[in-house]
Amino acid sequence: MSGHDHDEDAIALRVEALESLLAEKGLVDPAAVDEVIRHYEEDVGPMNGARVVARAWLDPAYKARLLADGTAAVAELGYAGREGAHVRVVENQPGVHNVVVCSLCSCYPWSLLGLPPSWYKSPAYRSRVVREPRAVLAEMGLDLSPSVEIRVWDSSAEVRYLVLPERPPGTDGLSEEELAALVSRDAMIGVARG
Amino acid sequence: MNGIHDMGGLHGFGRVEVEANEPVFHTRWEARVFGMVQSLPGGNIDAGRHSLERLDPVAYLRNGYYGRWLAAMERSLIAFGVVTEDDIRARMRGRRRRSKAIRPVRNESSTAWQREPVASYARQVDRPPLFRGGQAVRTRNHQPAGHTRLPAYARCRRGTIVSVHPAMVYPDDHAHGRGENPQYLYTVRFDGRELWGGSAEPSTVVHLDLFEPYLEPA
Numbered sequence: 001m002s003g004h005d006h007d008e009d010a011i012a013l014r015v016e017a018l019e020s021l022l023a024e025k026g027l028v029d030p031a032a033v034d035e036v037i038r039h040y041e042e043d044v045g046p047m048n049g050a051r052v053v054a055r056a057w058l059d060p061a062y063k064a065r066l067l068a069d070g071t072a073a074v075a076e077l078g079y080a081g082r083e084g085a086h087v088r089v090v091e092n093q094p095g096v097h098n099v100v101v102c103s104l105c106s107c108y109p110w111s112l113l114g115l116p117p118s119w120y121k122s123p124a125y126r127s128r129v130v131r132e133p134r135a136v137l138a139e140m141g142l143d144l145s146p147s148v149e150i151r152v153w154d155s156s157a158e159v160r161y162l163v164l165p166e167r168p169p170g171t172d173g174l175s176e177e178e179l180a181a182l183v184s185r186d187a188m189i190g191v192a193r194g
Numbered sequence: 195m196n197g198i199h200d201m202g203g204l205h206g207f208g209r210v211e212v213e214a215n216e217p218v219f220h221t222r223w224e225a226r227v228f229g230m231v232q233s234l235p236g237g238n239i240d241a242g243r244h245s246l247e248r249l250d251p252v253a254y255l256r257n258g259y260y261g262r263w264l265a266a267m268e269r270s271l272i273a274f275g276v277v278t279e280d281d282i283r284a285r286m287r288g289r290r291r292r293s294k295a296i297r298p299v300r301n302e303s304s305t306a307w308q309r310e311p312v313a314s315y316a317r318q319v320d321r322p323p324l325f326r327g328g329q330a331v332r333t334r335n336h337q338p339a340g341h342t343r344l345p346a347y348a349r350c351r352r353g354t355i356v357s358v359h360p361a362m363v364y365p366d367d368h369a370h371g372r373g374e375n376p377q378y379l380y381t382v383r384f385d386g387r388e389l390w391g392g393s394a395e396p397s398t399v400v401h402l403d404l405f406e407p408y409l410e411p412a
Binding site: 008012014033111114126132134147154158159 | 211221225232234239282313394
């Protein structure tokens with residue numbers, strides 16, 4: 001996207017007009033809009049989910065709580081927020097791989113991963129990953145053996161899903177921070193291994 | 195409603211295109227739309243989703259994610275009489291005459307927007323759930339003209355209950371101003387072959403979170 005073509009300019013102008021009308025009516029405070037944007041650009045993002053994963057890798061008791069009641073366990077680390085009222089964490093294991101989608105809109109665990117990437121919201125991902133997850137994952141670079149069961153979680157209500165990836169081999173002795181740095185957003189959606 | 199938003203299982207959308215190092219927002223207007231929608235009072239997530247679903251199907255596909263948010267927000271504001279199309283156009287003409295509109299200055303210590311406590315969707319009801327974990331169920335042929343969270347691909351399909359959740363706000367009613375009418379929610383597992391027949395990939399299952407009225411005993 002150029003961001004500078006005619007349509008984009010017209011939309012930008014329309015949005016600006018709308019915001020100024022709503023500000024005049026007292027329905028929107030531009031400073032509040034700034035703060036929302038800052039929050040989602042800076043405070044929330046995959047680093048939150050990565051810390052949850054790293055903690056679960058290090059602390060078996062935390063992992064047990066996380067899998068039993070994701071909502072309460074992520075709240076322990078302070079990660080409560082919009083699109084995170086009900087959290088379920090699903091665990092990858094040898095022979096089982098999990099992947100998350102929302103085929104009806106683009107539901108996503110904002111409080112743990114931030115706002116979703118464009119591909120997650122695309123018609124291609126939403127339409128295909130429920131029907132042919134193996135093919136979609138392979139296209140995205142994750143080739144799974146046919147013996148691995150793929151479990152797709154289509155977020156059709158207010159439960160938001162986070163994948164707990166398998167801890168990579170050779171990471172003994174790493175700190176929580178070092179482990180968190182190994183966890184990608186895509187692994188927590190389920191389209192990558194690590 | 196049977197609309198373009200209900201994309202699960204559709205063919206023809208091609209490869210999943212991944213943008214490397216994607217920013218949170220691609221343009222300023224996307225960020226402003228997101229921020230406005232989040233800070234506007236009186237949000238109802240179910241009504242909001244339904245207004246996205248009711249966009250013209252061509253616009254739904256063409257506008258992209260935040261374009262849809264913008265169109266749905268405008269539709270609601272106009273429907274509630276907050277603004278008119280003429281107001282918006284007049285304001286656009288006024289803005290265009292000024293060379294560059296003054297951007298709101300970010301106030302780093304702003305407390306204008308406070309993160310609200312997270313609102314749970316769970317509700318107490320005085321009846322037990324109809325189904326239990328491990329039970330075989332079948333989805334009903336439920337296809338209302340209004341909002342629903344039962345995707346078309348999972349209608350009239352056999353599955354197994356894997357989790358019984360508390361009762362939660364029922365989107366099919368809440369989206370239409372008919373109150374919360376809480377219903378038990380279940381995570382239901384469907385075998386790929388049950389959903390996709392002979393075209394299913396081997397060893398794949400799909401889980402959906404489905405409300406009790408969508409289900410009947412198998």
